[in-house]
Amino acid sequence: MVSTLDESEHVYAVRMMKKAMMAHIATWASLKHMPQSELADLLDLDQPTISRLCNGHDEIFSLNHLCRICRTLGFGIHLQFYPVDPRDG
Numbered sequence: 162m163v164s165t166l167d168e169s170e171h172v173y174a175v176r177m178m179k180k181a182m183m184a185h186i187a188t189w190a191s192l193k194h195m196p197q198s199e200l201a202d203l204l205d206l207d208q209p210t211i212s213r214l215c216n217g218h219d220e221i222f223s224l225n226h227l228c229r230i231c232r233t234l235g236f237g238i239h240l241q242f243y244p245v246d247p248r249d250g
Contacts (some may be wrong), residue, residue, distance in 0.1 A: 175224055179219040179227055182224075182230075183215070183219060185231075186215075186227075186236075197212055197215060198211075
């Protein structure tokens with residue numbers, strides 16, 4: 162049986178994926194001791210946009226844009242599906 166997400170569940174799932182990707186990018190830059198201005202130059206974005214990314218403001222980033230950023234930084238993306246108990250809601 163295939164279940165589908167309603168619109169609010171879809172929006173939530175996309176937002177969680179975006180937040181996870183943004184957190185990974187911000188953590189990577191932090192571990193590299195890379196200033197936001199350097200990350201901005203690397204990604205051809207402005208520093209205020211990088212600040213929004215590093216602070217988790219996902220509303221300005223599409224999932225596609227974040228995937229391109231991850232590829233530019235050399236990250237692979239792995240999406241995992243797993244069964245859930247239908248009684249969990």
